[in-house]
Amino acid sequence: MAARLRPLLVDIHSHVYLPRYASLLRARKDVPRIFTRTNAAGAQEDRLVILTDEPTDQGRPVGPQYWDRQAKLQFMDQHGIDCSVISSANPWLDFLSASDAYETAQDLNRDLEEYCATSPAISSDVDPRGFKRLYGFGLLPLVPGISVDKIVDTVRQIEKLPHLRGIIIGTRGLGDGLDDDALDPVWEALEKARLVSFIHPHYGIGKEAWGKEQSHVLPLALGFPFETTIAITRMILAGVLDRHPNLRILLAHSGGVLPQLSSRLASCIAHDPVVASRLRHDARAYLGMLYYDAVAYGSAELAFVADVAKRGRSHLGITTASDDGTKRLLWGTDHPFFPPLEASEKWRSVVDNLDAIDGVETWNQSQKDAVRGGNAVDLFFADSE
Amino acid sequence: MAARLRPLLVDIHSHVYLPRYASLLRARKDVPRIFTRTNAAGAQEDRLVILTDEPTDQGRPVGPQYWDRQAKLQFMDQHGIDCSVISSANPWLDFLSASDAYETAQDLNRDLEEYCATSPAISSDVDPRGFKRLYGFGLLPLVPGISVDKIVDTVRQIEKLPHLRGIIIGTRGLGDGLDDDALDPVWEALEKARLVSFIHPHYGIGKEAWGKEQSHVLPLALGFPFETTIAITRMILAGVLDRHPNLRILLAHSGGVLPQLSSRLASCIAHDPVVASRLRHDARAYLGMLYYDAVAYGSAELAFVADVAKRGRSHLGITTASDDGTKRLLWGTDHPFFPPLEASEKWRSVVDNLDAIDGVETWNQSQKDAVRGGNAVDLFFADSE
Numbered sequence: 001m002a003a004r005l006r007p008l009l010v011d012i013h014s015h016v017y018l019p020r021y022a023s024l025l026r027a028r029k030d031v032p033r034i035f036t037r038t039n040a041a042g043a044q045e046d047r048l049v050i051l052t053d054e055p056t057d058q059g060r061p062v063g064p065q066y067w068d069r070q071a072k073l074q075f076m077d078q079h080g081i082d083c084s085v086i087s088s089a090n091p092w093l094d095f096l097s098a099s100d101a102y103e104t105a106q107d108l109n110r111d112l113e114e115y116c117a118t119s120p121a122i123s124s125d126v127d128p129r130g131f132k133r134l135y136g137f138g139l140l141p142l143v144p145g146i147s148v149d150k151i152v153d154t155v156r157q158i159e160k161l162p163h164l165r166g167i168i169i170g171t172r173g174l175g176d177g178l179d180d181d182a183l184d185p186v187w188e189a190l191e192k193a194r195l196v197s198f199i200h201p202h203y204g205i206g207k208e209a210w211g212k213e214q215s216h217v218l219p220l221a222l223g224f225p226f227e228t229t230i231a232i233t234r235m236i237l238a239g240v241l242d243r244h245p246n247l248r249i250l251l252a253h254s255g256g257v258l259p260q261l262s263s264r265l266a267s268c269i270a271h272d273p274v275v276a277s278r279l280r281h282d283a284r285a286y287l288g289m290l291y292y293d294a295v296a297y298g299s300a301e302l303a304f305v306a307d308v309a310k311r312g313r314s315h316l317g318i319t320t321a322s323d324d325g326t327k328r329l330l331w332g333t334d335h336p337f338f339p340p341l342e343a344s345e346k347w348r349s350v351v352d353n354l355d356a357i358d359g360v361e362t363w364n365q366s367q368k369d370a371v372r373g374g375n376a377v378d379l380f381f382a383d384s385e
Numbered sequence: 386m387a388a389r390l391r392p393l394l395v396d397i398h399s400h401v402y403l404p405r406y407a408s409l410l411r412a413r414k415d416v417p418r419i420f421t422r423t424n425a426a427g428a429q430e431d432r433l434v435i436l437t438d439e440p441t442d443q444g445r446p447v448g449p450q451y452w453d454r455q456a457k458l459q460f461m462d463q464h465g466i467d468c469s470v471i472s473s474a475n476p477w478l479d480f481l482s483a484s485d486a487y488e489t490a491q492d493l494n495r496d497l498e499e500y501c502a503t504s505p506a507i508s509s510d511v512d513p514r515g516f517k518r519l520y521g522f523g524l525l526p527l528v529p530g531i532s533v534d535k536i537v538d539t540v541r542q543i544e545k546l547p548h549l550r551g552i553i554i555g556t557r558g559l560g561d562g563l564d565d566d567a568l569d570p571v572w573e574a575l576e577k578a579r580l581v582s583f584i585h586p587h588y589g590i591g592k593e594a595w596g597k598e599q600s601h602v603l604p605l606a607l608g609f610p611f612e613t614t615i616a617i618t619r620m621i622l623a624g625v626l627d628r629h630p631n632l633r634i635l636l637a638h639s640g641g642v643l644p645q646l647s648s649r650l651a652s653c654i655a656h657d658p659v660v661a662s663r664l665r666h667d668a669r670a671y672l673g674m675l676y677y678d679a680v681a682y683g684s685a686e687l688a689f690v691a692d693v694a695k696r697g698r699s700h701l702g703i704t705t706a707s708d709d710g711t712k713r714l715l716w717g718t719d720h721p722f723f724p725p726l727e728a729s730e731k732w733r734s735v736v737d738n739l740d741a742i743d744g745v746e747t748w749n750q751s752q753k754d755a756v757r758g759g760n761a762v763d764l765f766f767a768d769s770e
Contacts, residue, residue, distance in 0.1 A: 177596040205590050209615050211562040213622055215660045221646060221653040222618060226611050230594050233607060237598055253649065257642035261606060263683030264638065267737060268606040271723050275600050284683070298648030298669070300696060304689040311685060338656050352652060 005126055007369035008082045010376035012198075013252065013293045013332025015089035017066045018111045024096075024104070031056055032091055050090070051219060053207040065336035069115055073133065075335060079350045082122050082373065085380055086112065087137035087168035089337075090202035094143060094170060101141035102150045109158055112136040116163035131381060137168040137198050140186070144175035148185050155189040165380040166196030166250070171203070171231035178231050179238035187244045196291070196379060200252040201227035225256035232258055232290070233265065241289055242280040248379065249289070250330070254296035259308040262287050281315060288312025291379065293332040294371050297352050299359035302371070305329060306363075326367040330376045331357060390511055392754035393467045395761035397583075398637065398678045398717025400474035402451045403496045409481075409489070416441055417476055435475070436604060438592040450721035454500055458518065460720060464735045467507050467758065470765055471497065472522035472553035474722075475587035479528060479555060486526035487535045494543055497521040501548035520765060522553040522583050525571070529560035533570050540574040550765040551581030551635070556588070556616035563616050564623035572629045581676070581764060585637040586612035610641035617643055617675070618650065626674055627665040633764065634674070635715070639681035644693040647672050666700060673697025676764065678717040679756050682737050684744035687756070690714060691748075711752040715761045716742060 017025065025034040025048070032050050035057075039045045048062035049055075064071040066089070076084055088108065093101040119134035138158035140151050158164045167190065173180045178199070190197055204223020228251055235241060241249075251258070258265075266283040269275050287308050294302055310325030331353060338349040357363075357371050402410065410419040416434050418441065424430045433447035434440075449456040451474070461469060473493065478486045504519035523543035525536050543549045552575065558565045563584070575582055589608020613636055620626060626634075636643070643650075651668040654660050672693050679687055695710030716738060723734045742748075742756050751759075 179596060179598070205594060205611070209590060211564055211619055213564070213619055215622075215657050217622065217650070217653045217657055217660050218615070218618065221650040222611075222615060225642075225646060225649065226590070226607075230603070230607060233603065234596055234598060237600075237602065254645075257610075257645045260639075260642045260645040260681075260686060260689070261610060263681060263686055263737075263741070264610065265602070265606040267682045267723065267733065268602045270733060271726070272600050272602055273726060275602050296645075296648060297652045298696075300689065300692045301645060301648055304645070304685065304692075307685040307689075311683075338652065341656070341658060348652065348655060352648075356648070 005128075008122070008127055008373035008377060009080055010331065010373035011076070011081050011084040011333050011335065012250070012330045012376050012380070013295050014072070014084040014086050014335045015066075015337065016072065016086050016112075016115070017089055018108055018115065019067050020104075020108060020111055021088060022067045028095070029056070030095075032095065034062055035059070051216065052203055053219070061339075065339070069119070069134075072335075073119070075347070076133065079333075079346060081333075081350075082126060083131055083133050083135070083376075085135045085137060085165060085376065086116065087198055087200070088112070088139050090170060090200060092139055092168065092170055092202075093141055094172060094202070096141075096143055098141070098143050098146035098150075101143040101146060102154070105139045105141040105154050106157060109138040109154070109161060109164060112138065113161040113163050129381075131377075132163060134163070135380060136164045137166045137196070138164040140167050140169060142169060142173055146174065148182055151186050152189045155186065155193055155195065158195060159193040166198055166248070168198040168200055170200060171227055177234055179234035179240060181238070184240075184243065187240060187247060191244045191246050194248065196248045196250050198250045198252065199228060199231055201225070201231075201256070203227055225253050228252055228256035229258045229261065232256070233261075236283060236286045237275065237279070239278060239280075241286050245289065247289075248291065250291040250293065252293055252295070254294065254301060254305050254329075255287070255290065255292045258287065259305050262308060262312075284308070285312050285315035288314070288316050288318065288328075291328050291330060294329045294357060295332045295334055295349075295353055297356060299356045299361075302329060302356050303360045303362055324367070326363060326371055327375055327378075329371045330379065331372050390513075393507070393512055393758035393762060394465055395716065395758035396461070396466050396469040396718050396720070397635070397715045397761050397765070398680050399457070399469040399471050399720045400451075400722065401457065401471050401497075401500070402474055403493055403500065404452050405489075405493060405496055406473060407452045413480070414441070415480075417480065419447055420444070436601065437588055438604070446724075450724070454504070454519075457720075458504070460732070461518065464718075464731060466718075466735075467511060468516055468518050468520070468761075470520045470522060470550060470761065471501070472583060472585070473497070473524050475555060475585060477524055477553070477555055477587075478526055479557060479587070481526075481528060483526070483528055483531035486528040486531060487539070490524045490526040490539050491542060494523040494539070494546060494549060497523065498546040498548050514766075516766060517548060519548070521549045522551045522581070523549040525552050525554060527554055527558055531559065533567055536571050537574045540571065540578060540580065543580060544578040551583055551633070553583040553585055556584065556586060556612055562619055564619035564625060566623070569625075569628065572625060572632060576629045576631050579633065581633045581635050583635045583637065584613060584616055586610070586616075586641075588612055610638050613637055613641035614643045614646065617641070618646075621668060621671045622660065622664070624663060624665075626671050630674065632674075633676065635676040635678065637678055637680070639679060639686060639690050639714075640672075640675065640677045643672065644690050647693060647697075669693070670697050670700035673699070673701050673703065673713075676713050676715060679714045679742060680717045680719055680734075680738055682741060684741045684746075687714060687741050688745045688747055709752070711748060711756055712760055712763075714756045715764065716757050
């Protein structure tokens with residue numbers, strides 16, 4: 001391994017709507033969609049309507065940050081981000097038919113490979129290993145009615161595209177969730193390919209839960225992490241992690257709330273002999289097999305996630321001193337969502353999530369460096385060095 | 386204050402179906418219900434069907450642990466529990482009409498007062514302050530269509546019953562949740578009476594979230610804490626805690642997952658100026674106003690909840706050394722739910738939750754004693770000494 005001049009800052013939670021995908025959204029009348037309207041000042045503005053329960057004619061501002069690679073690199077430069085592992089933003093291909101989804105996934109994966117492959121390299125003054133500044137998570141055509149062969153075929157496609165290092169997936173699978181037995185060949189292919197599977201929410205839970213509160217705060221702050229937690233817990237209960245222990249699953253938003261619920265989950269399972277008997281491990285063990293983005297906006301949260309990851313490793317019988325839980329956390333920004341209120345500001349999602357790492361009192365500098373970038377290098381680029 | 390001979394063990398999460406309430410359940414054909422069936426061995430057995438989505442003819446075993454005071458005291462003796470603050474188990478009065486709910490609440494509150502008032506005192510060899518072994522949380526007739534006056538009237542009734550020290554409430558309120566403005570007079574009455582409001586889940590979230598998983602693991606392990614989290618977050622967003630900062634709110638199951646989501650919540654609010662402008666504090670501050678049962682089944686979870694409670698206090702500008710977050714945590718068992726699989730065993734819900742306290746590496750003995758009982762004495766009995 002060549003000497004590094006300084007630790008890298010790597011963003012593993014950074015989204016894009018590639019131009020081909022943005023065109024798909026512009027052609028739609030239903031959510032998700034992008035439409036253009038004339039604003040109060042008489043100017044044309046693009047709006048994105050993305051959440052299932054949003055009115056179709058409001059949405060949020062959307063612009064070059066979402067599709068223009070130059071804007072992404074500029075954002076990275078502004079915040080000192082050396083490298084980003086880019087993923088298509090939700091809701092991916094969920095609104096396409098099975099036949100359209102397959103072709104579109106293949107096209108978008110090639111687009112993203114091109115987007116990354118032609119990106120600048122990290123300056124050798126900073127890191128001599130020749131990494132590009134952009135890598136990517138590919139897309140699978142995970143829609144109802146598609147043949148699993150087509151999905152596995154797309155895993156193989158991604159495996160061969162050198163700048164794609166994983167996949168991003170929502171929680172619906174073929175319509176019955178990620179615990180659907182039919183997906184086993186997909187998990188097997190992902191496991192063999194050593195691709196990282198980034199599980200990301202989109203649907204939250206039913207809007208009736210939010211009562212009269214009309215803002216997006218509840219669906220985003222609670223609904224999103226609930227959805228991720230349900231998805232991974234269903235996978236655990238269905239034995240997906242028992243059958244595929246070498247899957248490299250990365251959970252959005254620091255694992256949702258699985259970290260806070262895993263001991264309760266273990267207790268509920270222990271009181272249900274039928275469920276207990278079909279699982280290989282205590283529920284807490286599985287948290288030691290997972291990876292978590294460090295997008296939790298607080299130091300206490302990050303320290304806690306590392307603690308339960310370490311506890312999970314210990315349940316798995318892995319107790320080496322270097323395997324301290326922080327290795328499972330990887331910094332991210334959720335860019336280009338959560339833009340600053342004033343255009344001149346640094347993005348709070350960046351600053352807060354970096355401050356959160358910096359503020360963990362129990363981590364030393366090398367653990368913090370690892371969460372900021374070293375862990376991402378190990379997980380995504382180990383084979384490139 | 387008289388000298389104590391040893392720290393008390395106080396269980397603040399312990400349920401009962403009072404005989405009057407059990408009779409109501411026995412008279413029903415729909416969930417919730419208790420019915421009697423002949424089991425495979427030819428014996429009669431009572432079954433409780435409690436969750437909204439359960440089949441009406443299965444349920445779980447139910448017996449004297451649920452309604453017999455002697456069984457409760459025996460359970461307490463077996464586990465060294467000095468004192469329990471008893472609450473009616475879910476779903477409380479939710480299935481009653483407005484007129485029935487008022488009378489039944491008043492009757493059950495008198496029943497519970499009697500249940501506690503006639504319980505033995507804690508031996509003066511253990512603690513000389515003359516505490517009873519049983520105290521209670523009363524019930525409010527919180528059902529659609531009732532007049533708020535009747536609810537406030539019931540708060541006043543509870544206030545006058547000397548062994549009732551709080552209320553237990555579900556999350557539905559009058560049908561529109563606990564963030565319903567119509568409940569403001571109720572919160573005001575509770576605040577003035579200094580009664581503890583124990584917010585407890587029952588409905589979880591819609592069963593479609595659980596996919597093909599048929600056990601109760603997901604609704605109990607995830608749905609319950611999600612429901613509590615939604616309820617308290619909606620209260621925060623609606624300004625209930627801003628208008629009633631002296632409410633003594635106790636959250637079941639260690640606050641659900643509000644602790645893990647409060648920084649994300651703060652970030653989502655910061656990105657929504659409309660919501661941000663209507664709240665008095667950063668979202669994380671409210672966690673310093675709340676109390677949490679220590680029913681989380683793990684040490685890392687408890688340490689984390691204390692950390693975010695302390696952070697909340699700091700956001701509120703309260704940073705005294707003694708106000709370290711552990712003061713907001715109170716041990717509980719969830720008895721008589723989660724019985725042991727073998728009748729002779731100690732209850733795992735007791736042992737695991739005590740082990741969890743014992744295992745927090747960053748707490749000293751006096752903090753652990755406080756979580757096991759001292760905090761409950763301060764919160765519920767301070768006025769009795």
